[in-house]
Amino acid sequence: MKIVFARDLRVRQILLEIPSNKPGWYRWWAPEKALELLLNSHYINNKHLSVIRPYLTKQTWSKTDYYFIYTGIAVKDSIQNRLNWHINQHHTKSSVESGFLSTFRKTISSLVAGNQYDEDATNVLIDMLLVEYCSLDYPIKSDKAKEDIEKIEDHEMANNYLPLNIRGNKKPELRGFLNELKEARRTALC
DSSP states (O other): OEEEEGGGGGSHHHHTTSOSSOOEEEEEEEEHHHHHHHHTOTTSSSOOHHHHGGGSOEEEETTEEEEEEEEEEESSSOHHHHHHHHHHOOOOHHHHHHTOSOHHHHHHHHHHTSOTTOHHHHHHHHTTOEEEEEEOSSOTTOHHHHHHHHHHHHHHHHHSOOTTOOTTOOOGGGHHHHHHHHHHHHHTTO
């Protein structure tokens, strides 16, 4: 596993250090300030931070506590391409309207700006985050990569409380937040 500040992956030289020919999986970690902006968003009805924070997996890096908020996988493309998409994607009219905007970016823009077109506000929050990633030595799109990486994702979802993962998230403690998040994502398209 490697850990990097998301903002550093805006530097092409650093992004290119991530394998461009391997699939993998990743975790997103938020410091307290980012966690508060997401879970106590002005664009949802309730404040969820104090209820959800005790359930979150916490790690300390450089004397700062970070909370595990999202996991994802790269099977159909490289881990480099997937992280680049989440970090550097532009919120063009066509990407927002076609649904091609990264689901991670949709969620963040909906919570911090109430508007999926607000690329700047989304980037400010993303730049606060850490990304932990792992590339695996399989061919991209291979059945073995899909099988093994999806098992990892299932394990992460089953053993952690991940408030920004919507699909397949069955943690009852997150239900209220996830329902409000889904609504915020619907209304943030306007």
